[in-house]
Amino acid sequence: MTKQPSGPVLGTRALNRATLDRQLLLRRSPRSAKEAVAHLVGLQAQNVKPPYYALAARLDGFAPEQLSEPMADREVVRIVTLRSTIHTHTAADALTLRPLVQPARSRELTAFRKGLAGVDLDRLAALARDLVEAEPRTMAGLREALRAEWPDADPQSLAVAARCTLPLVQVTPRGLWGRSGQVALTTAEHWLGRPAEPAPAPDATAATDTAVLRYLAAFGPASVRDMQTWAGLTRLRAAFERLRPRLLTFRDETGAELFDLPDAPRPDPGTPAPPRFLPEFDNLLLSHADRTRVVPPAHRGRAWRGNQAHRTLLVDGFLAGVWKLTEDALVIETFGPPSGGTAERAAIVEEGERMLATLHPGGRYDIRFGTVVAQAGP
Numbered sequence: 001m002t003k004q005p006s007g008p009v010l011g012t013r014a015l016n017r018a019t020l021d022r023q024l025l026l027r028r029s030p031r032s033a034k035e036a037v038a039h040l041v042g043l044q045a046q047n048v049k050p051p052y053y054a055l056a057a058r059l060d061g062f063a064p065e066q067l068s069e070p071m072a073d074r075e076v077v078r079i080v081t082l083r084s085t086i087h088t089h090t091a092a093d094a095l096t097l098r099p100l101v102q103p104a105r106s107r108e109l110t111a112f113r114k115g116l117a118g119v120d121l122d123r124l125a126a127l128a129r130d131l132v133e134a135e136p137r138t139m140a141g142l143r144e145a146l147r148a149e150w151p152d153a154d155p156q157s158l159a160v161a162a163r164c165t166l167p168l169v170q171v172t173p174r175g176l177w178g179r180s181g182q183v184a185l186t187t188a189e190h191w192l193g194r195p196a197e198p199a200p201a202p203d204a205t206a207a208t209d210t211a212v213l214r215y216l217a218a219f220g221p222a223s224v225r226d227m228q229t230w231a232g233l234t235r236l237r238a239a240f241e242r243l244r245p246r247l248l249t250f251r252d253e254t255g256a257e258l259f260d261l262p263d264a265p266r267p268d269p270g271t272p273a274p275p276r277f278l279p280e281f282d283n284l285l286l287s288h289a290d291r292t293r294v295v296p297p298a299h300r301g302r303a304w305r306g307n308q309a310h311r312t313l314l315v316d317g318f319l320a321g322v323w324k325l326t327e328d329a330l331v332i333e334t335f336g337p338p339s340g341g342t343a344e345r346a347a348i349v350e351e352g353e354r355m356l357a358t359l360h361p362g363g364r365y366d367i368r369f370g371t372v373v374a375q376a377g378p
Contacts, residue, residue: 007249010221010258013269015293016317021265022218023284024058025276025314031059033066034090037076040218041211042087042097044286045078048175050279051088053311056358057276064177064359071175074192078170080163083232083286084108088175094188095196098167100207104232105164115154116161124150128162129187136171136184139163167196208239213261219287221250221260230287256290273317275344275351280309285319295319299335315344323352329366330356336371345369 010018020026024036033055037043043051055062067088070076079094081087081101089097109116124146131137131145139159146158162168167188173181189195197207215227224237240247240259250258260266278284285294285303295303299319303310310322313332321334330352338344352367 007251007257009253010250010266011253011269012292013317014266015221015252015258017267017269017271017273018221018260018265019219019284019293020273020317021267022220025284025317026267026271026273028060029058030061033059033062034070034075037067037088038090038093040283041214042081042089042093042283044279044281044283045086045088045175046281049177050281052177052359053277053279053355054282056355057278062358068176068179072172077188077191078175079167079188080105082230085281086170091188091192094167094169095192095194096207097211098188099197100211101231101233109161109164112154112157112160115157117153119150119153119158119161121161121165124158124161125165128166132162132166132168132186133190136186138182138184142185205239205242208236209243212236212239212243216247216259216261217264219283220264221248221258221266222288223252223256223258223290225256225289226287229289230283252290254290273314275348276314277323277351277355278312278314280311282312285309285312302335313348315348316340325360325365328364329368331368331370333370 017026023040024031029036031039036055036059037051043054045051052064052067055067059066067076071078071088075091076088077091077094078086078088079098081089081094081097084104109121127149128142128146131142137145142162143155143159146162147153147155150158163185168185169188169191171184171186171191173179174183211231212227215230216222219226219230224240228234228236243259246262247259248262250260252258285291288294291300294314294317296318303312303319303322311324312319313321313323313334315321315334315338320338321332323330323332325331332348332352338348340347349367356363356365
């Protein structure tokens, strides 16, 4: 008979408030942008602007240059890490997290094996490293340079292989607020001027255990499956079992076992949660196997259009709508009338005005409300 998890039950609102607190979304934090990026173990950054919107929702007194400046100074970088997606990480995390998730990058290559027939991946990695460290290369430029060496291979597969085998960062001005620049790549080691951590051995424990503790500090309480979803890794159960004596255990309302740090905040479920405007692909909505702590079941998939995510609105801590910025308006599309009536609507407007003043000072925007039609999605 399977042993049932023990420990107190944490309801959906309790999990919501605990996660919001760790995500710096219950109240704005006085941390610096770099400190917040480190605490949150990176910010999803498929596009340039989302990390700035993510920090505007979380930090007191945030201004875009507070992220642009450390990025220009190479203290923060854009690199493919968690879930094979681009994240904004501190330099230290870029050099340690990427090796940790390398097994997932290696698995990603299996989808391109036909296009890489006859290609020596070690040789490809060495050549690609020489190319991008000589000068930053676009994916197109890297693709063409590698194709000269392997003319019979699929060019796109060659470039993907370089991205999967090497820790490639996007060099500035890409990623800087208000600046334009195409994606040009070099290695993290070359850009940051120091070596990356070696990839952990299969039986290594310290790096994985540290990642578990940091994940719980930013996203807990959480299950093993939750962290595996966040990291894009498998077989993390052993790390949680090693750490079990140092952790507290709970259950969610379905009986799933949750782990947490003993001294982590777990606020009262009735703690107020102000409205927050989040960017597309915010990690708050992507870092748990069970997303009901933030996404009500009735709204599952409504923040997506196909495989593209909308910018999202939290009300009372839960997904309540989506938003977009046009040339002259902040358009807020809720999934229904605000349950808190005019006071809640006023709080949404106030938060929208604050976001606009932070990231678009001097702009003249109306704030308009509408409703959104349900969309299928993840």
